[in-house]
Amino acid sequence: MACAGCGYQLFVNARPTVNLVVLDGDGDRPHFLALRRVAEPRAGRWETPGGFCDGAEHPTDAARREAREELGVDVTLGDLIGMYVGSYEFQDEALPLLEIFYLATIPRGEVTLDPSESSEMKWFSVADPPALAFSTMNAAVADVARRLGHGSV
Numbered sequence: 001m002a003c004a005g006c007g008y009q010l011f012v013n014a015r016p017t018v019n020l021v022v023l024d025g026d027g028d029r030p031h032f033l034a035l036r037r038v039a040e041p042r043a044g045r046w047e048t049p050g051g052f053c054d055g056a057e058h059p060t061d062a063a064r065r066e067a068r069e070e071l072g073v074d075v076t077l078g079d080l081i082g083m084y085v086g087s088y089e090f091q092d093e094a095l096p097l098l099e100i101f102y103l104a105t106i107p108r109g110e111v112t113l114d115p116s117e118s119s120e121m122k123w124f125s126v127a128d129p130p131a132l133a134f135s136t137m138n139a140a141v142a143d144v145a146r147r148l149g150h151g152s153v
Helices: 059-071 135-147
Strands: 015-022 031-037 050-052 076-090 093-105 118-125
Touching: 015 031, 015 059, 015 076, 015 135, 050 059, 059 076, 059 093, 076 135, 093 135
Parallel strands: 015 093
Antiparallel strands: 015 050, 031 118, 076 093
């Protein structure tokens, strides 16, 4: 978009986000951690922990920060699962997102949820996940299941 008066241009670029598929470490029957959303959009739905990258924040730093904020623990980041194009409804506008998903584990500590973000947590089988709040989360968990040999090809 461009201003007809001054020529200033605005590009509608995707905003970077990070999400974590936190695994429980059970190699035979892996489970991932899901949180029940408190805030709109899609309050009450299950989601993976994560959020927006701040300014020039590197995605791995953002992933660790989001884990501390939402889970109250430090995580160990694993492999990059993938990058997915999604959208987020904010102020009656669908913002384009570039969502970056990482595998993660919790090496120590007990999860303490931020009540402004989540009302509960639950471990779900990667082979049989619930419908998650955003389609990109469903796609990433399905990719994890396939990668671990627990999903269809």
